[in-house]
Amino acid sequence: MKMKKTSLFLSTSILAAALAGCSTGQGSGSEDGVTTIEFWAAPNPTQQVYWEEMAEAFEKENEDIKVEVSPMKESPTSEAGIQTAIAGKSAPTMSENINRGFAAQLAESKALVPLNEIEGFDELLQNRSMEETIKTWKFADDNQYVMPIYSNPMLFGWRIDVLKEAGVEEVPKTYSEMLEAADKLKEKFPDKYIWAKADLADPTAWKRWFDFFMLYDAASGGNNFIEGDQFVADDAAGIEVLQLMDDLREKDALLTKQATDPFESGLGVFTDIGPWTFSYWEEKFPEMVYGETFDLALPPVPDDVSTENVNTFADTKGIVVYASATEEERAAAMEFMNFVYSDPENDLTWLETTKLPPARDDLSSNEAFASFFEENPELKPYADAIPNAIPSIDNAKYNELQTHIGSMAVNPVVEGTISPEDGWEEMKRAIEGELKK
Amino acid sequence: MMKKRFNGTGWLFASPYLFYGIIFFIIPLIWSFYLALTDWNLIAPVYEFIAFDNFIEAVQNPGVQAAFFVTFKFMAAFVPMVIVSSLVVALVVHGLPRFKGLFLIGFFLPYLASGVVSSLIVKGLLSYNSSINVVLRDSFGLDIDWLNSPLSALLVVAAIIAWKFTGYYALILTAGFEGINKEIYEAAAIDGVTASQRFFKITLPLLYPALFTTLILSIGVSFGIFTEVYQLTGGGPNYATNTWQMEIFNQAFTNLNAGYASAVAIIASVVTFVAILMIRKILEVWGKRNGWV
Structure with missing residues (x-):
């Protein structure tokens, strides 16, 4: 009998402890x-x-x-x-x-x-x-x-030291300047790339904030991509962004293989940079000095777009x-x-x-x-770019929508399996289908 | 006729596990079935009962279809890799004159290593500018995109998991080796059997119970791959490494489709259960037919 009572006590204690562990321990309220x-x-x-x-x-x-x-x-x-x-x-x-x-x-x-x-x-x-x-x-x-x-406001970093060695004196501001820089870079350094970024081949939704949206916001003058449940993107600007990626790929100036610290090592000379990068560089790459090894710039724009007050992703x-x-x-x-x-x-x-x-x-x-x-x-x-920075889309399906941008357009274009125009159309169709669900 | 007696003490001792099972298994299972029949995301105040729509959508979804096939592709790569490597390790350890335990612990350590850390190390080793790839490019002209090509990405993930589990399964197989009566080998030696005959005709059949266990365990592992894929490939390229766990994670925690994710989880459970049951049956029949069990 004594044993039964002990067992009962034990099992009740274990259960009580288990349930106490499930407690949320919520701390807000008025008292x-x-x-x-x-x-x-x-x-x-x-x-x-x-x-x-x-x-x-x-x-x-x-x-x-x-x-x-x-x-x-x-x-x-x-x-x-x-x-x-x-x-x-x-x-x-x-x-x-x-x-x-x-x-x-x-x-x-x-x-x-x-x-x-x-x-x-x-x-x-x-x-x-x-x-x-x-x-x-x-x-x-x-x-x-x-x-x-x-x-x-996300900015692009340029390895100005490498560019200067390749004969590029000014940071490219337009797509033609960028493609011209690609020619010079490949001529001087066949093993280097303008843009070395494995994420370009990855459909993960948030990755599009740091490549596609930076370029799209700049090319479209900050035109919305989605408004409510409507796809309202600037088609011409979107296709031009994909065309830039395709042109870089054709010039072998785009590397989408996984590389360790491609920008810091000089393998690539162009990358997206956030302010959080600098404290990391101070510790790990002290040789990265603003104005000497790298410079910061707003995204490059198509040739017919003004290079003043350029928009970027925030x-x-x-x-x-x-x-x-x-x-x-x-x-x-x-x-x-x-x-x-x-x-x-x-x-x-x-x-x-x-x-x-x-x-x-x-x-x-x-x-x-x-x-x-x-x-x-x-x-x-x-700080200067804050007024021109565009935050992410405010649609509840942003994950699905941005995955379509990657899997239908950006990824296949950088892999050379689809043309920019067809990629854009495929993406548009998938996004519009998703928005109708 | 014996009268059945209610055994209160037995129930009392079993009660902690029963409560545990009810709270952490039965209730969540029922809840998951219910969730799978709704379009709820767990946070919206209202949701609709949509019957089997989530299941119908899931079976038509390319991500789910990929998860089904990718699991079997992983199995085809991972199971032979891990069985052969653990067999080799067990054979080597078994043949050691001393410090067997120490070596086994050494091989077992990767099992305890964090999947995140080992994946990040492998990512570094296979990066475009790593020493391995530089040598492959410069000396052999091989420019392999390890994690962006469907076959190599799958093989890399399978290899990491095989490395992780080799020591664990070697432990089981070593116990199997140790359990084989040495007199059988002595008798075989007198009969003049060759080394290969001894391995294939004596060792392997007598090791079958341990091999059977490791086979079933490794097949089970193939259905639960997540960390390495999440860290290395994100399920890509083009769904080539999209496992069931990746699909469930993305739907539940990225897209906030809890109801749909529950439906995928249930489908995954059924597929896992049926597949393991069938493979187990095949192995049993095969073992009996060849006189190994």
């Missing part, structure tokens, strides 16, 4: 007049420390709001972590690290609060000087679901507030955002910590950031 909001920071220590410091400073001035900062779960990706948290009713009040495409997926599922419906949003835009930048973030339903934190991420948050939590979240973004010093701290340009209209003109850009001249072109 004793204090509203607690849960903030998920990007899963990297730098950003987590930044947000912890902001939360601490905010709590000192707002005793009725507590901000609990924790890293976003990556199980197996941060998007999947958020998806499972929402499904498991354990979503935080707010989180950062959300791109526009994923926000569109969440918004379509009514998982996000339109920020423009929370009191204090207009004040936030004014205080942070981002009324222009935010316009490109408006979603198809006229709502703003994401408060952009940073905006990386790698941007921002903050969202989840629909599961109560009215008090939503208001507290907005207060926290207003606290952080009403002081340019906080954006400066962000910039110094992460090297990611804050999504502000006045980044290149505000005195608060002047000394930072003097010390980091390689980041100045990014």
Whole structure:
């Protein structure tokens, strides 16, 4: 009998422990007049420390709001972590690290609060000087679901040292200049390539942000690709982008085989570069010096397009507030955002910590950031390009759509298995079919 | 006639596992079936019951069709690779006069290595500007696009997984070798059998139970390949390495189609179950016919 009781106790304890392990441990809510909001920071220590410091400073001035900062779960990706948290009713009040495409997926599922419906949003835009930048973030339903934190206008890097050796004195700005540079490069260095990038042959959706969309945004003058459920891309611009890839391939100036550090080793002389690259280079490739070994430029454009005010893709991420948050939590979240973004010093701290340009209209003109850009001249072109940067498409099916761009157009064109015109038509047909589903 | 008695203590001792099974297996399984009949993405407040539409769409999807065939192609490459390599390792270790355990542990270590890390190392080794490829290009004129050509990408992934599992299966086969009675070899020597006759007529038949286990285990592995493919090829080129796990992952976590992904997962489970059952039966019949079991 005693043994039975012991067994019963043991099995009950194990079950209780197992069920306790399944607990979500949700931290938001209101208690004793204090509203607690849960903030998920990007899963990297730098950003987590930044947000912890902001939360601490905010709590000192707002005793009725507590901000609990924790890293976003990556199980197996941060998007999947958020998806499972929402499904498991354990979503935080707010989180950062959300791109526009994923926000569109969440918004379509009514998982996000339109920020423009929370009191204090207009004040936030004014205080942070981002009324222009935010316009490109408006979603198809006229709502703003994401408060952009940073905006990386993606630029192309050129190995000017290699180009000079090949007799190319100026960084190419147009397609003909680029193809001319390809001829000179191959003549001098038959084993080198203009563009060495294995991702061009990979259909993974997000990879198109850093090749196709950079070139397409530039070629089309920032013309939308998808509007709501309509394919509205500039056909001529799209075909010209694919033609450039095809021309480079024909000149053997395009390498799509997997290579280690192709740009840094000089195997390729052209690549997309984000601001995050420089701290990596400082450690691993100190020989990469801005203005000496490499230069930064906006994407090249077709010959009939102006080389002034060229558009490019904006790698941007921002903050969202989840629909599961109560009215008090939503208001507290907005207060926290207003606290952080009403002081340019906080954006400066962000910039110094992460090297990611804050999504502000006045980044290149505000005195608060002047000394930072003097010390980091390689980041100045990014600040200058922010007004011309186009964020990703805001369609909930962005993954499927961008996979079609890769598998139907970019991949077969760089492999030489389809013509640019046919590739574009195949892609268009697949995208329109996907949008009708 | 004996009366059946309710054994409370037995049920009590089994209850932790039963609860575990119900919570982590039975309920998710039922839930997955339900999910597969809807268009839910797990987060939308409303969703529709769409009966078998997800299943119909899945069987027509090129990604799912590719996953079906790719699994068997992987099996055709991986199973012979891993069986031969583990057999060789087991034979070598078995023949060692001492430190057998130490060597076995050494061969077993890749099994514990992270698939992500080993994939990244292989990616570096096979990159266009790696020493291997430079030598192949400069000395032999061979310019191989390892991860972008359908056949080599598949073989590379199969080879990494074979490397990972070789030590594990060698452990099982070594135990099999150790279990063979040495007197049989002595008797065969007196009868004047050759080395190859000894291996094919004595060793292999007596090793069959261990070989059978490793065969079934390796076939099972072929249905669950994910990390190496995810890291190295992403399922490409052109679906040439798109496994069931890749397809399920992409649909569930990239495209947020949880209902559809559940349908694919169920199809994958059925295919896996039926395939393993059939292969097992074939191996049993073959073993019996040849007098190996």
